[in-house]
Amino acid sequence: MFDVPHDGTDCANDVSLLVTRATTCAAAALAMLVLPLYQLIEIFEHQTPSDLLWLHAAWRAPVFLVALASLLVCMLQPGSGAPKLLLRLIAASVMIMMFGLFTTNMLHAQGNPEPMARGIIMATFAVSLLSLRGGWEVLLHFALPLAGSLAWLAFRGADLLETTTQLVDPVMMLVIAMIASELFYRIRGQQFALQRQLRQLASTDALTGLHNRRDLERRIAAEMSRSRRHAQPLSVVIGDLDHFKRVNDEYGHGVGDDVLRAVGVRMRRNLRSEDLAVRWGGEEFLLLLPDTDRDGAVDVAEKIRRTISEHPIGCNGQEVPVTISFGVAELTDSDQVADLIRRADDAMYRAKAQGRDRVCA
Incomplete structure (x- = not known):
């Protein structure tokens, strides 16, 4: 990838x-x-x-x-x-x-x-x-x-x-x-x-304040090596906001930007200091979770999903309802970086196919 x-x-x-x-x-x-x-x-x-x-x-x-x-x-x-x-x-x-x-x-x-x-x-x-x-x-x-x-x-x-x-x-x-x-x-x-x-x-997304893709590329290989060296789990979560184009079309791109910023804030609040939250692109986010197995990553993703879907985002006096679909993958012995991310991405698309606003692993 x-x-x-x-x-x-x-x-x-x-x-x-x-x-x-x-x-x-x-x-x-x-x-x-x-x-x-x-x-x-x-x-x-x-x-x-x-x-x-x-x-x-x-x-x-x-x-x-x-x-x-x-x-x-x-x-x-x-x-x-x-x-x-x-x-x-x-x-x-x-x-x-x-x-x-x-x-x-x-x-x-x-x-x-x-x-x-x-x-x-x-x-x-x-x-x-x-x-x-x-x-x-x-x-x-x-x-x-x-x-x-x-x-x-x-x-x-x-x-x-x-x-x-x-x-x-x-x-x-x-x-x-x-x-x-x-x-x-x-x-x-x-x-x-x-x-x-x-x-x-160089390492921060200007809009959301999350880490950017370049910073992830620098960190993920090191975290994979550390995980294997110490026999500790490592999981990746990919999330994509559901029907985000409708938000931009209905409320305008300014509100869309506010929504992305608010989602970034809610993600950071539900992560540990050692976790990495990344704006993966557009309305897509990636979470790198060291020392976290698949079940633990599902719990994290589910907590963030509820935080987003159950509490509409207030923008310019309007309540904007937003949901997100997550895919989770845990590192295996044979995974390369692209393999791990591809499996999380596939799981996220399964969540979309199954009706959105859910977590698949």
């Missing part, structure tokens, strides 16, 4: 989570590459004293371990929500490391705090790119380590005027980073909202 994608890909995957996972992997990989490189540069080119080298290594090691753990989690558990926490952990650990290196060099007799201050600037810019919640998150990552460093330097009797002079440029960078991060956050939010709207428009 139609071609269905066989990969069962769910287009409604959370794009934000995918972006966060990719960002976490990139940040972790970059940290694992850069941190040992800086340590080696200090050893072979800057001739940093050995005791200061060990202090630097002690500040860098936790960040390296956090990055390694983050990379492993992203690779081994790609579908989890852990990347968001790990990305924040990477950002926080990087800022703590840089302020720790700065403080260590301020207190050490042979320390050089200037490159560490430049490192804070670079880290602040990097954290602004990693921020998930905009400027306030960048401020939090910056302010807490800064407060800790100033408190420790004051406790150790360091020259706070010199310290403040060294930190003027990093603080200026913080302001810029907060603005940039807030802009990125708002732009990403608008993009994700637009993507959600586009996915919804």
Whole structure:
């Protein structure tokens, strides 16, 4: 009857989570590459004293371990929500490391705090790119380590005027980073909202608000595979409004559209969240019912049939009587998508032949 994608890909995957996972992997990989490189540069080119080298290594090691753990989690558990926490952990650990290196060099007799201050600037810019919640998150990552460093330097009797002079440029960078991060956050939010709207428009019937045929084609093959994998039933129900042309001829197409919308509302009210109600075409509807055998699907169809036939639809001050005929089919081991739908369609036509306003299976 139609071609269905066989990969069962769910287009409604959370794009934000995918972006966060990719960002976490990139940040972790970059940290694992850069941190040992800086340590080696200090050893072979800057001739940093050995005791200061060990202090630097002690500040860098936790960040390296956090990055390694983050990379492993992203690779081994790609579908989890852990990347968001790990990305924040990477950002926080990087800022703590840089302020720790700065403080260590301020207190050490042979320390050089200037490159560490430049490192804070670079880290602040990097954290602004990693921020998930905009400027306030960048401020939090910056302010807490800064407060800790100033408190420790004051406790150790360091020259706070010199310290403040060294930190003027990093603080200026913080302001810029907060603005940039807030802009990125708002732009990403608008993009994700637009993507959600586009996915919804692509999968929804504009008139009834039900799912459309394209969305069914995407979902039904996946539900059939899941049903067989877990040995659970799956049923399809096809319904067609009886003598709908008379409604359009007698009341007008505007009322006909109102009737279709009202039928869609009544269907949704009588279905579970995991069920799928589809406008199959014209005045025809399809219900995809996971974990439902034939008898259960007949009960669902009969309930909806009564809801429609026993309660005329009010449109423009008029009561429009409407009935619907349903056909039900349950998935068998040999069914392809077209087979399952064809059997439900045949059952629906039997319901029409037997007098309409009934359910056949």
